[in-house]
Amino acid sequence: MKTLPSKVLTLVSLSLIITACATNTVKTPAVDPTINPTISPTLPQVGDQNNKRTNQACIDLIKEFEGVVLTAYMGPGGNWLIGYGHKAGVFEGMTITAEGAERILREDLLEVEANVNRLVIPEVNHNQFSALVCLAYNIGWGNFANSTLLKKLNEGDFDEAARQFGVWRMIDGNVSSHLEKRRLQERDIFES
Numbered sequence: 001m002k003t004l005p006s007k008v009l010t011l012v013s014l015s016l017i018i019t020a021c022a023t024n025t026v027k028t029p030a031v032d033p034t035i036n037p038t039i040s041p042t043l044p045q046v047g048d049q050n051n052k053r054t055n056q057a058c059i060d061l062i063k064e065f066e067g068v069v070l071t072a073y074m075g076p077g078g079n080w081l082i083g084y085g086h087k088a089g090v091f092e093g094m095t096i097t098a099e100g101a102e103r104i105l106r107e108d109l110l111e112v113e114a115n116v117n118r119l120v121i122p123e124v125n126h127n128q129f130s131a132l133v134c135l136a137y138n139i140g141w142g143n144f145a146n147s148t149l150l151k152k153l154n155e156g157d158f159d160e161a162a163r164q165f166g167v168w169r170m171i172d173g174n175v176s177s178h179l180e181k182r183r184l185q186e187r188d189i190f191e192s
Contacts (some may be wrong), residue, residue: 052117054109058130062137064181067161071095076171083181084108085138109133115141121154128158131165131190138182139168162191 066085072094080090083101086108096104116132119141124132132153136144144150149164165187169179171188 052113052126052129054113054133055126055130057127058134059105059109061134061185063180063188065138065178068098070098070101070102109137112137112141115145116175119145119150119154122156124153127189127192131186134186134189135165135168135183143168162187165190 039091041171042107046188063084068084069082072082072090072092075085075087079087080094081087082094082096082104086101086104109160112133116129116136120129120132135149139147147164148167149161152163152164165183166180169175169183171179
């Protein structure tokens with residue numbers, strides 16, 4: 001498999017950081033300059049606000065449903081994607097390693113977790129938080145922020161919030177059996 005030179009990957013990483021900083025949506029973890037990321041990538045810890053972290057069941061669910069693709073591909077929304085559905089800074093012909101896909105997933109989860117922590121008002125348990133992150137990762141935190149699910153959750157209606165997972169099962173106006181299965185599993189995590 002052909003991979004991009006480390007200078008290109010560094011430029012892509014810088015582009016992602018600049019984009020995130022410009023939109024003020026993500027905390028960039030400190031980088032240890034003594035670590036060579038091409039030999040030993042440091043995976044950021046998931047979650048840092050309120051000690052809430054995405055649980056492994058959610059990470060496994062994301063990996064199962066997103067799948068990993070190491071070469072950029074055109075996603076259903078018309079965006080270039082790579083890894084586990086990552087889109088920022090991705091371009092046609094881009095390739096990454098499996099370790100790079102894992103690192104990018106963890107970085108993406110940091111942003112989603114920060115937004116879920118910011119948007120969710122009531123106290124939620126570990127599984128509820130993880131299910132919300134899993135959903136927001138897939139639908140985008142902007143859609144999550146404007147969802148009836150979040151509105152009902154913030155009103156304290158946890159039962160209706162759980163039912164709202166099933167709303168997010170459409171692709172281009174059609175029910176997707178793939179998304180129905182994912183939403184059922186996310187709801188199961190939320191309700192456990």
